[in-house]
Amino acid sequence: MTVVVPGTEHHPQARMTLAAALAGHASHAYLFHGPAGVGKRTAARAFAAELLAAGAPDVDNARHRAIAGTHPDLTWVRPTGAHVMRTEDVADPVVSAATRTPFESQKRVFVLERVDTMNDEVANRLLKTLEEPPTFVHLILMTDSLGQVLPTVISRCQLVRFDPLPAARIAEDLVGEGVPAELAGACARLALGNGARARFLASEDGRALCADVDRLVAVALAGGGRPTGEPEAWRGLLDRAEQRRIAAEERIAEEAKARLASEPKGRERGAIEKQFEDAAKRDGRRARTEVLDLGLTLAALRFRDLLCLAEGADAAVLDLAGSQALAGGGGSGPDGATADVTGAATTHDPRRLRLAAERCEEARLSLQLNVTEDLALEALGFRLAQLVGAST
Numbered sequence: 001m002t003v004v005v006p007g008t009e010h011h012p013q014a015r016m017t018l019a020a021a022l023a024g025h026a027s028h029a030y031l032f033h034g035p036a037g038v039g040k041r042t043a044a045r046a047f048a049a050e051l052l053a054a055g056a057p058d059v060d061n062a063r064h065r066a067i068a069g070t071h072p073d074l075t076w077v078r079p080t081g082a083h084v085m086r087t088e089d090v091a092d093p094v095v096s097a098a099t100r101t102p103f104e105s106q107k108r109v110f111v112l113e114r115v116d117t118m119n120d121e122v123a124n125r126l127l128k129t130l131e132e133p134p135t136f137v138h139l140i141l142m143t144d145s146l147g148q149v150l151p152t153v154i155s156r157c158q159l160v161r162f163d164p165l166p167a168a169r170i171a172e173d174l175v176g177e178g179v180p181a182e183l184a185g186a187c188a189r190l191a192l193g194n195g196a197r198a199r200f201l202a203s204e205d206g207r208a209l210c211a212d213v214d215r216l217v218a219v220a221l222a223g224g225g226r227p228t229g230e231p232e233a234w235r236g237l238l239d240r241a242e243q244r245r246i247a248a249e250e251r252i253a254e255e256a257k258a259r260l261a262s263e264p265k266g267r268e269r270g271a272i273e274k275q276f277e278d279a280a281k282r283d284g285r286r287a288r289t290e291v292l293d294l295g296l297t298l299a300a301l302r303f304r305d306l307l308c309l310a311e312g313a314d315a316a317v318l319d320l321a322g323s324q325a326l327a328g329g330g331g332s333g334p335d336g337a338t339a340d341v342t343g344a345a346t347t348h349d350p351r352r353l354r355l356a357a358e359r360c361e362e363a364r365l366s367l368q369l370n371v372t373e374d375l376a377l378e379a380l381g382f383r384l385a386q387l388v389g390a391s392t
Contacts, residue, residue, distance in 0.1 A: 003050060007043030010169070013161045014043060022050050027158040029130050029139040031115070033146040034162030037196030041113075043162070044140045048074055048109040051138055055106045062105065072103040077112045080282050083289070083368045085117045090126050098129050098137045107136050115141045116148035123150045130156040164193020174202055182321070189318040190301060197294070209291065210322070212236035213298045216381065217306075217326055220356070221348075224385025234377035241291035241373075248287035252280035292373065296364035296380075302326065303357035303388075310350045352387045359383050 003022045008015040014032070021027065030047075032040045049066035052073055056062035065071040077093055079085035094110050102108045118126070130139060130153065141157060143149050167188040173195065174184035179202045187206070191198035200206040219233035256276035263269045305323035308316045317323055363380040367373060 005043050005050065006046040007039035007041070008162075009039075010165060011039065011043075011162045013163075017158070017160050018043065018047050021047070022054075026051065026138060028133050028137065029157040030141065030160050031146075031149070031154060031157035032140065032142045032160045032162060033149075034144070035164045035193045036144045037191070037194035037198075038162045038165050039195075040142050040162050044111050044142060045069075048111060048138075048140060051107050051109050052105045056104075066109075071105070073105040073108045075108070075110045077110065079114050079117050080278070081117070083117060083370070084119065085112075085114065085122050087122050087125055090122060094139075095125060095129050098133055102136055107138060109138050109140065111140045111142070113142050114144070115153060116143045116145040118150060118153065120150065123153050127152060127156065165195050167191075167193075170195050170198045174198060186319040186322065190298065200294075209237075209240055209295055210298060212240055213295050213302060214322065214326060216299055216384075217302045220381065220384035220388050221326065222385075223389030224381065232378065232381060234381045237292065237295045238374060238377060241288045241295070244291045245284040245288035249280040249284040252276055252283055256280075289367065292367055293364055296360050296367075300357045300360035300364070303353050303360065306348060307350050307353040307357065310348050310353055348388060356384050356387045359387065 003019055004015060005018045005022070008018060011034075017030075021030075032044055034040060045067055049063045049071075052066045052071055053059045053063040062071065066074050069076060075093055075097060077089055080089055090112070094112070098108065098110065100108075129137075133139065139157075141153070146154070146159075167185070170188035170191060170193075171181070171184040174187060175181055177199075179187070183202055184198075187198045187201040190201055201210065215236060216233045224233075253276075256273070259276070260269065260272060263272060301318060302323060305317045305319060306326065308314065309323060314320065359380060363376055366376055
């Protein structure tokens, strides 16, 4: 019977490739690629579980532990850097571990997330394992950005494609979860095929982030001015990112508290504490980065929508109500606010709106280089005001 790996239901190429692998033709290395939030992680865990359960005395138990992440022959690697994978992320956990026989299964499975963050040094450390691993080893690599993965890594893997989810399907799922239809449609379109992002945008936190973005855009359209004593337009985005960092660190602290409650004092306890401290810093940095990354992506999309309105291409607008509200001087998130715009967007120079979207994307990419965030956002606010504030 053909096994449909969970997470591949809407991805025919991935479904066929992984079904063939489970039928007895498994490759030594796979590269799952496609947008975030479309099922890659779910599929990787389910596929790893099936590989590890094969031949086990208790198939269901082995599968359950792999899905839960507690199977001893499953290693899951996430980059420890906020923007990069480090050599130590693969040296012992993957390269050295791959030479050792399985603990209980007939196989060992290694899953590596965000392999687009590998530099040449990390990739070179991994290449021999990728090219000629022991027969019992399977590697599953994942990326949201195939174009940023080193060619030497891609060439050693079998590609498994995960397509963007159709906006209509994402919207349908959101409506099924109780999200109002208009909001669900806007969030689904803004998510660009990313189901997880759409769900976040429909949440209270997501709408609050969109409101921060809309304020940044609205101030730029007004020429950058603000009342005396009011914070800079970009400050809300930065503050929200900091809140997410603190929340992420607090979650890890709670996990550490529960884990250490019954752990006696000693060297092992100290090592566990250090692991949790490192995890808190890593997850905090990543949570902060994700908010800023998404915020600037949304800002670029908002200017893109305004450009479509200015060019009379209303059908191509992702969030019509919200963009029209901004064009008319308002704006309040993905569900938007009603406003009488009467062609207000057409008073903006399309070329400047396009450049504004590009500046947002440039700022987003610059944050991956560890630039000073507040200075980068301040510079972005100034450039946007110079571009679009002068064009009205």
